Amino acid sequence: MWSALPESDRSAEFGDLLRHWRAVRRVSQLGLASAAGSTPRYVSFVETGRARPSREMVLRLARALDVPLRERNGLLLAAGFAPLYPVAPLGSTQLGRVETALTSMLEQHEPYPAVVLDRGWNVLRANRGAGLLFARLFAPDQMPGAVNVLRLMLEPGPVRSSVLNWDVVAPALLERAAREAVGGVFDRATADLVEQLRARPDIAAVMAGAAAGVPTVPVVDVRFAVDDVTLDLFSVVSTIGTPIDVTAQELRVEAFFPADDATRAAWRRIGPGVEV
Known part of the structure; x- marks a missing residue:
């Protein structure tokens, strides 16, 4: 099973949120106190509302529990302090260097597909290779404006129907x-989506089957049937190191690579003007 974040808002009690994160990280009050440079008695008082932590202590406790930046802001708000970590939208001046790096990564990975995802698996950016692949998978229909990778791969539709090894890919993707x-x-939205997907009878069935076996390969390829060719692709995921912005922490780049020479050669047949 997985843990989902509680709803973080101004009405949330700091002690409840701290207790939640201790449970998620499976850390005792003694362990948290030691990591944050405090005492078990003080941590207990904070969790029960008998003590009000300083801003510095909120941050020390959050760092000790490795709380994501968005939820650290929630802890600060619950304790009565202003958020510390900015939430700049992708494309803003504040994330200019990040945007430049993402653009470079997408372009350098051509002609193969690469996408930028947020923490909810929504596609925020895509290079030409990814656009070409998605266009072929959706053909003759138009690709939707909003693309969520989990929904595309796991719910019935043109993308899922093009995955030849879906029974292997589905459980691997959820893991x-x-x-x-x-x-x-x-986060709550992604937890709800994953729970909804896992509740589907077809997905529950393949999850049960996957639990009985252990993969014997280093990575799980996705085998796409595109037009008259089969593409075996695997992906590498990159994240931003030491982010101090919420959006930057939640971004990741997924770059797809051909799993064999046959796929590398077949890619030339996907569309005109593609050079390998």
Whole structure:
């Protein structure tokens, strides 16, 4: 099972949120106190509301529990302090260097597909290779404006129907979603989506089957049937190191690579003007 973040708002009690994060990280009051340079008695008082932490102490406790930046802001608000970590939108001046790096990564990965995802698996940016792949998978229909990778791959539709090894990819993707969640914990929206997907009878069936076997390969390829060719792709995921902005922490780049020479050669047939 996975843990989902509680709803973080101004009415949330700091002690409840702190207790939640201790439970998520499976840390005792003694362990948290030691990591944050405090005492178990003080941590207990904070959790029960008998003590009000300073801003510095809120941050020390959050760092000790490795709380994601967005939720650290929630802890600060619950304790009566202003948020510390900015939430600049992608494309803003504040994230100019990040935007430049993302653009470079997407362009350098051509002609193969690469996308930028947020923590909810929504596609925020895509290079030409990814646009070409998605266009072919959706053809003859138009690609939707909003693309969520979990929904595309796991719910019935043209993308899922093009995945030849869907029974292997589906459980692997759901495991990936939990592993790659920011701070190892789903936000509420993503937790709800994953729960909804796992409740589907077809997905529950393949999850049960996957639990009985252990993969014998280093990575799980996604085998797409595109037009008259089969593409075996695997992906590498990159994140931004030491972010201090909420948006930057939640971004990741997924770059797809051909798994074999046949796929590398077949890519030339996907569309005109593609050079490998």
